[in-house]
Amino acid sequence: MVTIQEVAKRAGVSVATVSRVINNRSKVKEKTRNRVEQAIDELNYEPSVLGRNLRNSESRLLLVLIPSISNPFYTEIINGIEDTSIKEGYNILLCETDSNPKREAIYFNLVRNRMADGIILMDPTINRKNVLELATNHPIVQCSEFDKEGNISYVSIDNELAAYQAVKHLIKIGKKRIAFINSDEKFLYARERRAGYEKAFREFNIAVEKKRIYNINQLNFESGQQAMRTLLNQEEKPDAVFAVSDVLAIGALKEIHANGLKVPDDIAIIGFDKISFSNMTHPTLTTVSQPMYRMGCISASMLINKIKGEEVESMLLEHELVIREST
């Protein structure tokens, strides 16, 4: 590896001057600068991030923690994070935690010992104490899922309102027995969306029936199928389904078809997230779209501002009900 010393020697200057040229902080004479730049070119020199970081105790690396990269919901968010970070001179490290506290700990430690400058957390809080403790000393931003009580900044949407509007839409098109496929309610978004679901029911004087609410514990197609299978086995079948995620909705759709039922006539269905698959199903899926790309951009710039020591404010962004063929 070629170091700053070798460049300095070749250019006939001190290492300080080379450093100045690289970082152009203070003035360097045009002629000297040229000589240094030539030496850099000739030697193909790349400053060692390691040396620089150790000295500056910053790494210009951001950690992005997601439970699973296989969930397409995160894709657009990550694009937003990536674009913003790169623009600001940061790189991102995508970390898949599988909601595993051990893996999370590994990544948290990278921040503790300055291997990374901050974290964007998209993981639902696994170990509240750990997160809050880390947040007291290190820049953290929560994206999408967050902790209402803790005072860590976040970017998200109004999940209760979104769910309320989705269910209201189902009621408006004449559905009465609206089932709800929800995630584990340890997640904030799950609790909030359930609140929205119930709010719509109350507003139209429909009783909330426990048996129509099904909580899954894995966000994949199979869980959606499984949930729908159970719901269809009930004596009084639902005439609509609100699923907390497109992935679940698509699984449910598959199961409805397998039972020879028609969507939306027999059963209408709404998903959540507007993943790209949701437009490929037959019929296309009504869903709630979140401004994922923007969420990504905002959480990245929030984090970067935090790293710079600025105060930042949490935000709730707009969502949109996208009505397609399944309702």
Added chain:
Amino acid sequence: MVTIQEVAKRAGVSVATVSRVINNRSKVKEKTRNRVEQAIDELNYEPSVLGRNLRNSESRLLLVLIPSISNPFYTEIINGIEDTSIKEGYNILLCETDSNPKREAIYFNLVRNRMADGIILMDPTINRKNVLELATNHPIVQCSEFDKEGNISYVSIDNELAAYQAVKHLIKIGKKRIAFINSDEKFLYARERRAGYEKAFREFNIAVEKKRIYNINQLNFESGQQAMRTLLNQEEKPDAVFAVSDVLAIGALKEIHANGLKVPDDIAIIGFDKISFSNMTHPTLTTVSQPMYRMGCISASMLINKIKGEEVESMLLEHELVIREST
């Protein structure tokens, strides 16, 4: 941040001894070790990766370059890489390149200045010269897509054979006008799969018709739809389609349905990769499954061996034709 000095002071020993305890390289007296460990516990000390790396010039970080995280094909591979790396004490950095040479350059530089120890490349070769040059000085392994001429180690499958078998299957079920939705043939896998497609045709004395081969340049649903639309507009419609990726096949499927045609009776269809969504379509998609998880595991351990200075050998793994409803 608590440093090794503070631990040393608290334990009443030198920093060297603390280092010895942490890395247990040379012998430390039981009693001393206990005192040091206690100090580490009390202070909640975490060794700085930065300091250690600078000294050892290693980072225990592996870069994984993928064109796009939104392609589900990579998900399982990454799981394999991750599991293996963590077992071996390495962390991975997922890097999305968008096939953008500039981004690629950023990540390559991380390796050049020892911020990362090696790279698993899943990106189709963008800039051959750069990759080959990097490979002369740094550990690189190619996964899935590789460079046949260069001598960089790789893990992949026999794409020609897989395509040959898929097309042969279509011929065997009585299809004659088999279209081929392929990627840009700058990619090795695209060229190889085309070779397999043509080989099957030759074997059954069917003429390869140029008009039935459609090259897309983006691996997404819309491209599949677009390709199918074009193919369906031809005077003599195809009676089968072999798509180089499930994502394309699903887009094509959507378009076939939109034209009121039946799958597989009017048009049979085969995809590639066995992504989880391929089992959610109606009808379910016949596809070629690759041992993605294993590919990930193997490429990770190959890279780690390379980092350790061992010789490694390239491998081609087994694939499997998964016959489902669409054929």
Added chain:
DNA sequence: GTGAAAGCGCTAACAA
């Protein structure tokens, strides 16, 4: 078995 000290590559304070 343990400690002192050099040095990994870099930046920034201070001097010149």
Added chain:
DNA sequence: TTGTTAGCGCTTTCAC
């Protein structure tokens, strides 16, 4: 405008 030098946190030789 440029050079000298300390020091970021760590590991490892060399002495003891």
